[in-house]
Amino acid sequence: MKKTLLLAGAVLALTAGPALAKKQLVIVVKGLDNPFFEAINQGCQKWNKENAASEYECFYTGPASTSDEAGEAQIVQDMLGKADTAAIAISPSNAKLIAQTLKTAKPTVPVMTLDADLAAEDSALRKTYLGTDNYLMGFRIGEYIKKAKPKGGTICLIEGNPGADNILRRAQGTRDALTGQKGLTALKGEGGWTEVAGCPVFTNDDGAKGVQAMTDILAANPKLDAFAIEGGWPLFGAPQPYRDLFKPLASRIASNDFVVSAADTIGDEVAIAREGLVTALVGQRPFEMGYKAPSVMVNLVTGKPVEDPVFTGLDECTKDTVDTCIQK
Known part of the structure; x- marks a missing residue:
């Protein structure tokens, strides 16, 4: 009986053929x-x-x-x-x-x-x-910064790969929102905003590299007014180093004396917002x-x-x- 069943199964398998x-x-x-x-x-x-x-x-x-x-x-x-x-x-x-x-x-x-x-x-x-809509995303990142510091100040944009069209569109949206002008590739006082030396920083989507870059920028510019982080890599890719960097600035962030507006809402990012270590997140889906x-x-x-x-x-x-x- 077993041999018959096996033979019948084999015939059935041959008839059906392999799965497409x-x-x-x-x-x-x-x-x-x-x-x-x-x-x-x-x-x-x-x-x-x-x-x-x-x-x-x-x-x-x-x-x-x-x-x-x-x-x-x-x-x-x-x-x-x-x-x-x-x-x-x-x-x-x-x-x-x-x-x-x-x-x-x-x-x-x-x-x-x-x-x-x-x-x-x-x-x-x-x-x-x-x-x-990456331009809109960057524009909203910039609007949060402008709302917090309407008179302007000094800023650094943190970007990813220099050849990535989505990040370039976000950066353009941020600059446009801050200045009320279109098409500026660097801010030199327009709308009251100036990008500090060494910025924008391209991190190749590396969170740890992003945190290190912001550490270096803050060391060189202790009175910096804002970061616009065009991708959430430093927050979701290196959450603890990010926290360590910005915890000493928590009171400045709370009072809008210092503004951090960042992309994305994944990983630890929402928790970091709850902790008051970022002014605003503009997240994708x-x-x-x-x-x-x-x-x-x-x-x-x-x-x-x-x-x-x-x-x-x-x-x-x-x-x-x-x-x-x-x-x-």
Whole structure:
């Protein structure tokens, strides 16, 4: 009897054939070492669970480090060369490099950007952008600083990769909000604001490097009035060193004598706001990005209309709103 059952099972298996491989909806992020991108991955995996019967699967990848711009470009090239890639969503660490990679690869599948976009002149290389309105995000970071110190002062912008379009857009928004002018690449007294020597600082998304940079800037400028942190890396990537640096300044932060306005609301950031060690947080919604991206890619593959851009909104937190500021 056992032999008969086994034989029947084998015949059934041969008849059914191997399970068909799913078409891949690829998400390529700047680096796997960043908790922000892990939230995107969690959204991607939730989509997979909810769409288990789909012929498509969300596949999350990226270089080990956010500082590996060439590695990200190579992964994009590799993914575009795979037969099972149905569409790709890219968060470009270096917008120009990814644009050149796409020009060289001449992809035959839909391409979109996620979290970070290509430069405006390269936007035709992708179908849509899904993520934060980065200019608005930076503008709101600047508005919190301006509200706290309406007469202006000295400031330092903390940025990430110098080639990352999303960070450059945030920095532009911050400068525009502070000055009431558009397009300034450095502040030299406009609107009462001056960027101190050595700023902006580019940290390559490294939290510890960001905290060290702020330590050095404060040492050289003990009367500094504000930091605009265009990505939350120092807070979520090096939370204890960040706390150690700003605890002695807590009373100045509380009185708006010193202002720290920062991006993101992940990891320890909301707790740091509750502790009064940051004036305001302007947060993104990375989980929503990862959850929505596969559906957008399916629409692109199947020829359904997709808006450009698709914005995912902001969450804004201060010490007084930390219990209700995050979208549920």
